Amino acid sequence: xxxxxxxxxxxxxxxxxxxxxxxxxxxxxxxxxxxxxxxxxxxxxxxxxxxxxxxxxxxxxxxxxxxxxxxxxxxxxxxxxxxxxxxxxxxxxxxxxxxxxxxxxxxxxxxxxxxxxxxxxxxxxxxxxxxxxxxxxxxxxxxxxxxxxxxxxxxxxxxxxxxxxxxxxxxxxxxxxxxxxxxxxxxxxxxxxx
Amino acid sequence: xxxxxxxxxxxxxxxxxxxxxxxxxxxxxxxxxxxxxxxxxxxxxxxxxxxxxxxxxxxxxxxxxxxxxxxxxxxxxxxxxxxxxxxxxxxxxxxxxxxxxxxxxxxxxxxxxxxxxxxxxxxxxxxxxxxxxxxxxxxxxxxxxxxxxxxxxxxxxxxxxxxxxxxxxxxxxxxxxxxxxxxxxxxxxxxxxxxxxxxxxxxxxxxxxxxxxxxxxxxxxxxxxxxxxxxxxxxxxxxxxxxxxxxxxxxxxxxxxxxxxxxxxxxxxxxxxxxxxxxxxxxxxxxxxxxxxxxxxxxxxxxxxxxxxxxxxxxxxxxxxxxxxxxxxxxxxxxxxxxxxxxxxxxxxxxxxxxxxxxxxxxxxxxxxxxxxxxxxxxxxxxxxxxxxxxxxxxxxxxxxxxxxxxxxxxxxxxxxxxxxxxxxxxxxxxxxxxxxxxxxxxxxxxxxxxxxxxxxxx
Numbered sequence: 001x002x003x004x005x006x007x008x009x010x011x012x013x014x015x016x017x018x019x020x021x022x023x024x025x026x027x028x029x030x031x032x033x034x035x036x037x038x039x040x041x042x043x044x045x046x047x048x049x050x051x052x053x054x055x056x057x058x059x060x061x062x063x064x065x066x067x068x069x070x071x072x073x074x075x076x077x078x079x080x081x082x083x084x085x086x087x088x089x090x091x092x093x094x095x096x097x098x099x100x101x102x103x104x105x106x107x108x109x110x111x112x113x114x115x116x117x118x119x120x121x122x123x124x125x126x127x128x129x130x131x132x133x134x135x136x137x138x139x140x141x142x143x144x145x146x147x148x149x150x151x152x153x154x155x156x157x158x159x160x161x162x163x164x165x166x167x168x169x170x171x172x173x174x175x176x177x178x179x180x181x182x183x184x185x186x187x188x189x190x191x192x193x194x
Numbered sequence: 195x196x197x198x199x200x201x202x203x204x205x206x207x208x209x210x211x212x213x214x215x216x217x218x219x220x221x222x223x224x225x226x227x228x229x230x231x232x233x234x235x236x237x238x239x240x241x242x243x244x245x246x247x248x249x250x251x252x253x254x255x256x257x258x259x260x261x262x263x264x265x266x267x268x269x270x271x272x273x274x275x276x277x278x279x280x281x282x283x284x285x286x287x288x289x290x291x292x293x294x295x296x297x298x299x300x301x302x303x304x305x306x307x308x309x310x311x312x313x314x315x316x317x318x319x320x321x322x323x324x325x326x327x328x329x330x331x332x333x334x335x336x337x338x339x340x341x342x343x344x345x346x347x348x349x350x351x352x353x354x355x356x357x358x359x360x361x362x363x364x365x366x367x368x369x370x371x372x373x374x375x376x377x378x379x380x381x382x383x384x385x386x387x388x389x390x391x392x393x394x395x396x397x398x399x400x401x402x403x404x405x406x407x408x409x410x411x412x413x414x415x416x417x418x419x420x421x422x423x424x425x426x427x428x429x430x431x432x433x434x435x436x437x438x439x440x441x442x443x444x445x446x447x448x449x450x451x452x453x454x455x456x457x458x459x460x461x462x463x464x465x466x467x468x469x470x471x472x473x474x475x476x477x478x479x480x481x482x483x484x485x486x487x488x489x490x491x492x493x494x495x496x497x498x499x500x501x502x503x504x505x506x507x508x509x510x511x512x513x514x515x516x517x518x519x520x521x522x523x524x525x526x527x528x529x530x531x532x533x534x535x536x537x538x539x540x541x542x543x544x545x546x547x548x549x550x551x552x553x554x555x556x557x558x559x560x561x562x563x564x565x566x567x568x569x570x571x572x573x574x575x576x577x578x579x580x581x582x583x584x585x586x587x588x589x590x591x592x593x594x595x596x597x598x599x600x601x602x603x604x605x606x607x608x609x610x611x612x613x614x615x616x617x618x619x620x621x622x623x624x625x626x627x628x629x630x631x632x633x634x635x636x637x638x639x640x641x642x643x644x645x646x647x648x649x650x651x652x653x
Contacts, residue, residue, distance in 0.1 A: 004273035007429065007477045011254040014485035019251040022244035024437060031233040042454055094419050095385045113232075113444075114454035120461075127466055128418035131411045131458075149440040149455075159403060159436070161267075161464035165443075167455050170411040174326035174342065176349045177217050178369040183325060184377060184384070185411025185458065 026150035033147045035112045036193070042115035046168030047181050048189035053139070056080050059104065059192050063137055066190065067102055070135070075104035076123055077139055094128040103133035110145045110191075111152050111165070117191060118152065120163030127162050131170075136186035138166070141194055196539040201511035204346075214346065215509040221342075222503040224452025225553065232444065241441045243557035246494035249432055250484060256399040256432045257475065263402025267464045269471045277307035280476045284309060284391070284424060285316060287472055291422045293318070293388035297380075299406070299413035300324040301393030302340055302497060303426045303476060306519040309391075321383045323412040325376050332359045338513025340520060341450050341499035346512050380412070390416030394427035394473075395496070396442055400435045403463035404473065407446060407456040414460050424472045425462070429480050430493040442496060445555035449498040483531045488566045492527045494556040501550035501560055507543050516540060523550035527563040530571065538575045541567035602637050609633030 001009075040050045053059050056077050063083075064070075074086045083104070091097060109118040117138045119130055130136050146152050156163075170185030181187065205211055229235045249256060261271045272287075274280035280303075288296065296318060298304065310320045310331075322331040326343035330336065332355045337343030344352070349367030356362040356372055360379050365371045392413045397404040404425060406413045417423040433442065447453040465471035484490050502508045502522030513521035518529040518537060523544060529537035541564045544550075550560040591597050609617065610633040618625030636644070 002273070003275040003279060003477075006275055007273055007475070007481060008254045008257060010477070010481040011257070011429065011484060014481055015253055016251050016487065016490065019244075019248045021248040021434060022241055024241060024441060026440075028234050028237055029232070045454065046457065098381070098385060111455075114447075116455050116459070126418075128415070131414045131418065149444050150437070153437045153440045156436070159401065159461045159463060161466070163461045164414065165455065165459040167453075167457050167459075170409065170457055172325045172373060172410050173451075174324070174329065174344055175352050175369040175372055176347075176367070177220070177342070177345070178349075180369050180373040182377065183373065183410035183412070184323065184380060184415045 024150060026148065026154075029148060029150065033112055035145055035147050036142060038112040038147070039110060039115060039145050039193075042113065043168065043189075043191055044115075046115045047171060048115065048168045048191055050191045050193060053192040053194045055194070056139070059137070059139055059194075062192070063102065063104065063190075067135060070101035072100050073102045073104075074100060074129070074133075076125065077104055077106045080104065088125050091126070094126055094132070097126065097128060097132050100129070100133045102135045102137060103129050104137040104139065105130065106139045108140070108144050109152060109155055110140045111149055112145055112147045113149065114167055116149075116152075116165035116167040118156065118163060118165055121160040122163075124162075130164070130166060131185045133186055135188045135190070136166070136169070137190045137192065139192045139194065145193075195517070197511070197515050197517075197543040198539065200515035200517060201507075201543075204512035204515055205510070210346075210348065211510055211512075213348070214512060217345065218503045218509045221451060222500070222553070225449055225500055225503065226452075228448040228452040228454065232448065238441060238444060239555055239557050242445050242496075242555055243494060245433060245438050245441060246430075246556050247491070249434060250430065250490060250493055252434075253429060253432065253484070256434055257429060259399040260397055260402055260432055261475075263400070264473055265402070267402045269402065269463075269465065269473055272472060272474045274474055274476045274478070276478050277476075280307045280426065280474055280478070281309050281312040283474050284426070285313065287422065287424055288313070288318065288389055291389060291470070293422060295319045295321075295383070295387050296389050296391060297321050297323050297383055297387040297412075297416040297420065298327075298391040299393065299408060299416055300327055300343070301391065301426055302519060303393055303428055303478075304391065305336065306478065307426075307476070321380070321387075323380050323383065323416060324408070324410060325373065328376060328380065329355060332356075336514070336519070338521065339499060339502055340497050340522075346514065381415075384415045384419050387416060387420040389422040389424060390420040391424045391426065392417055394425050394431050395446070396433050396439060397427055397431045397473075398434075398436050398439070399432055401463060403436075403461055404431075405439060405443075406460045406462065407443075407458065408460075409453075409457045411458055414458060417460075417462070418466070421468075422470045422472070423462070423465070424474065426474045426476060428476050428478070430495075446496055446498055449500040449553065449555040479532045483528070486531065489527060489531055489563055491558050492524065492531070492560075492563060494558050495524050495528075496556055498555055500553040500555065504549045504553050506545055506547065506549070511543065516543070523560045523564065524554075524558070527558075527560060527567060530567050534571065535575055538571045541565075541571060599637070599639070606633035606635070606637070610635075 526540035
């Protein structure tokens with residue numbers, strides 16, 4: 001017998017009688033959040049910054065003042081092509097993105113209770129982009145911020161081939177529990193809300 | 195060695211024990227603050243428990259559903275009955291892809307299977323990329339905690355390790371500098387890697403996708419750069435539907451570190467163009483644990499580590515004292531199911547205070563299971579003579595109230611009257627490193643009777 005069948009047979013023989021699957025009633029977790037205030041608070045808790053903006057152009061000019069020394073820059077948001085110093089079509093392998101300083105991506109889903117922003121294959125020409133960049137900038141519209149993870153998954157019927165909730169810059173506390181921002185992923189996260 | 199023998203090694207450095215104890219209690223405290231912000235947290239735990247219990251009762255069906263969907267997504271699924279087969283499958287995939295350099299993100303399962311030494315013996319380079327895991331890998335030690343692998347090391351030890359292995363400058367243990375150097379060192383490893391190995395936090399039957407949670411971004415750096423991604427999971431990582439992630443991702447990080455969610459919750463479903471994705475589903479004793487009604491709930495575990503952070507024994511004995519891949523209270527109910535004799539002392543490494551069960555995000559009755567293992571172990575494995583005899587004596591004393599009263603009188607008198615040198619003499623383990631309280635003049639029984647008598651008088 002293959003290991004597959006062996007494992008499945010044993011589980012079938014050893015499992016208890018079928019128990020019912022509980023239903024999730026998301027309304028019982030609803031504490032009546034002020035969604036935007038909570039989102040901003042939680043992004044700060046997880047180590048990110050939130051800025052308000054009105055247009056994509058305003059995002060670009062603000063990013064240029066925050067990171068004046070950035071050399072290699074890439075943005076996927078509409079109408080900001082002039083910002084890019086990188087042509088992804090010339091990138092043969094993801095490893096060549098190692099020196100990327102700034103990446104700007106627009107997201108269509110964020111969560112207030114934990115400051116997480118969803119980014120997926122839908123927005124990412126290459127999956128490694130939001131991890132390999134030194135500084136990550138995410139843009140999200142107010143109406144796309146949901147209160148809890150339950151509502152986020154109601155919207156996420158399709159997670160596409162790859163998708164990730166990003167909450168703050170990468171971090172670690174593995175040396176004596178001291179929090180250090182900037183482990184393997186982005187060193188900073190700035191979120192523009194429009 | 196028994197848990198208590200290994201614990202006494204850790205206990206030699208009292209200052210370190212104090213630090214370890216306080217650091218973990220601080221994490222427990224952060225957990226409390228974070229969960230108190232969640233409305234109906236207890237209901238969320240009930241859901242976590244209920245979904246996992248249902249999953250186990252229908253596990254074979256969900257595993258097949260998961261496999262079919264993963265295949266549809268272009269992911270290759272493998273099955274391993276035990277650790278050896280798991281390691282062989284990993285090696286075979288690596289060889290087929292001519293992979294020599296492997297980066298790994300945290301996976302307790304690969305620790306359980308002792309994958310690293312197996313691959314290294316085949317001449318492959320395996321680099322753990324979680325900072326804590328890299329630290330213990332350089333120190334040639336196993337992790338001592340499932341979320342904080344290097345919690346037993348202080349910053350100066352890390353400083354020395356990095357000087358020796360990474361050529362860093364002496365920095366008086368500056369975490370910022372050391373983390374920065376580790377980032378540079380591991381960035382190179384990510385860039386060069388031929389294959390990436392990750393664990394799995396949740397595997398979704400409905401979609402065939404799986405979720406990996408990290409704070410450092412190491413799982414993603416590995417998986418998206420290397421041409422091959424191998425994800426290893428125990429059979430119990432399955433959840434039926436994607437919406438259940440809403441429950442478990444709310445529970446996991448808050449219970450683990452007090453964060454509202456981990457920095458990255460990465461949802462892998464299909465390999466990127468031109469890349470390969472493999473999933474290895476591992477049993478290694480899990481289906482046997484499923485057969486034990488008293489202990490099957492231990493398979494609900496989502497590996498948050500909250501039971502370790504809160505455990506008064508774990509905090510003071512350190513993770514290595516358990517000598518098992520998963521230490522702490524949850525490890526003490528999982529390990530005896532694998533080898534009752536080898537792990538026979540672990541269920542006794544507990545005060546049965548129940549704090550572990552109180553913080554468990556999926557409501558595993560950990561302390562009740564510890565007690566049940568004790569019943570089995572005392573019957574099935576030989577117990578030390580003194581313990582056996584003293585239990586028999588205590589049993590007979592407790593069975594007869596008049597005898598109990600006499601012994602109580604003598605004990606109270608002794609604690610009041612005998613010199614400390616006698617009370618704390620060697621045979622009394624309770625007198626080690628602590629003074630016993632002064633014996634009260636009356637027993638609770640006497641006190642109660644007097645109180646009742648006074649009551650009637652006053653009436």
